[in-house]
Amino acid sequence: MTGRIALLSIDLQRDYLARRGLMPEAETLVANAEALLGYARSKGWLVVHVRTESDADQVMPHRRDVPEVVAGSAGAESPPELTAVDGESVVIKRFFDPFDRPELDERLRESGVARVVLMGVQSHACIRAAAVSAYARGYDVAIATEAVGSDSPLDGDLALEWLDRRAMTSVRLASLGGVSPAPVMWRHVDPTDRTAILFEVESGSPASVAAAADTLRCRQPGLKELPTAERASRLRRWHDDLNARRPDWVEAIVRDVAKPRRDAEGEVAYGLDLLANVAATVALGDEAPHVARHPHGLVGLITPWNNPFALAVGKIAPALGFGNVALLKPAFPGARIATRLIESLEAAGLADFIAVAQGGPSVGRAVANVADAVSITGSTLAGQQLAGLGGHRRIPVQAEMGGNNAAIVDESADLDAAAVDLAAAMFSFSGQRCTAVRRVILLDSIAEAFTERLAAATRALPIGMPSDPATIIGPVISEAKRDQLLTTIASVGTSGGRLLCGGEDGGLEGGSWLAPTIVDHIDPAHPLVCDEQFGPVVALESVTTFDDALAAHDRTGAGLLGALFSTDEARIARFRRVAMAGILSINRARPPFDAGGPFVGWKDSGFGVAEHGRWNRDVYTRVQAVYR
Structure with a gap:
């Protein structure tokens, strides 16, 4: 040329x-x-x-x-x-x-x-x-x-x-x-103090991801050839090591993502339960003598920042337990905990079979481009993008994509108990859980009475430093997220809505604080109703009939969790039959998640099979029929 x-x-x-x-x-x-x-x-x-x-x-x-x-x-x-x-x-x-x-x-x-x-x-x-x-x-x-x-x-x-x-x-x-x-550097600012930098992370690149994948693929036969019982034994050793240092992991979660201590303790307990379940079930036989299962090879594990311990452990354990090597791509605020988790695998003899790929969405996409299967917990957009990529590459993708969850309260419910339960479940950890209820649907006959109770229960929730055992509500993850939520809240009045409580910093300064916020009389097309906000903001809606309540419950594209507060057994049975969500909860907004049960979203909240429990093998293995 x-x-x-x-x-x-x-x-x-x-x-x-x-x-x-x-x-x-x-x-x-x-x-x-x-x-x-x-x-x-x-x-x-x-x-x-x-x-x-x-x-x-x-x-x-x-x-x-x-x-x-x-x-x-x-x-x-x-x-x-x-x-x-x-x-x-x-x-x-x-x-x-x-x-x-x-x-x-x-x-x-x-x-x-x-x-x-x-x-x-x-x-x-x-x-x-x-x-x-x-x-x-x-x-x-x-x-x-x-x-x-x-x-x-x-x-x-x-x-x-x-x-x-x-x-x-x-x-x-x-x-x-x-x-x-x-190099692209990401700085994690302390959510409790905007002047403090907790740590910095250098983002990887598609080239660094590809190099890590090549190394892991060379090591995968060594893990696959280990007897299943030996892999299970190594997972139990990992469990024992993590459990022995449980207080350290709690402190890390409190520090890095500003999760209130009681929630951090719950996360570590749940993560250990998930790991114990995998160690106990990975060696279970298949349902028929002519069925064999094989690891995919290299799996990509993409985890969110809000559960940096439990969800990482809940993916790493079955990935390795079923004989795969893995690339873990954590969200940036969980980067330091992810690195420590990989280091903790050394004593169990599993550290050589996994690597961390630090970075943003483009690094996650690079992981999916080299993996043989992908499991992601993240936003709807991220999950849909990787599901599309998986279809193009013809690899399996399992995705949990968050929820815009609703709870129905009818006239038969214990209104006082429901208000206290909902307030704590909706606003603990500042609503930064994919299963947090974000919409409350009330029958007209009890709407005014329940709204007063819910607002009072919400105002009583203690806001404070995450390290304080009494704290229920800490800061949101970043100042940018707080500002985005405040902008959305400010738009409520212009669309005819009413601010019942919250909408300000809660009396604390220096960090990304936001008091728990409740709005009502809001347009059903408003983003607070239609979209997952992932923060301490809840919209109330009143309807005339139970049929209307069910329709409102299923109105959005999300379908992760649905709750019903009622003592009417016929309505409970109907809710269980027709509600479009992968997880249903009766008379409690935050169910006691079972490590052996499926965690699954419907509609825009999920793609592929459920994860956890016996469903893990469907995520992390491929099935083969053998006849002779």
């Missing part, structure tokens, strides 16, 4: 980088793009910045209701590290294809460009359109795959695969020589 090279930086603007679900996440994408931009400048490439801008007359039809990158707004600007410098061209486009603007092709040709390298967003839209148009105009096209992103990552991956077979070649930053993005 002769001729000059041009770098086209496409739509790297704040509004697009802020989109939910962007993969890789904005920090990683910007770091990679900055490294490539610096390389291009050092080599004398032509650099062209392509930006989308909209105004009242020119806006993409599908964005008319929620306009983005409005001309002159901060959202239309690029981050400072990606802004054009003197001598670099800026091309403004209105729609997907930058070559719709004739001046782009003119600028490339007058500069003698033969090859264009693309970076930016979105892979499935503007990047794809630019690649096809450049190819049609005779340019050699390359896409810097680490410096392009998409908020619909499976569509983005498919677009790049399609282009790779036709109109482009892929360029890795490492292949350019000397291009090394600055």
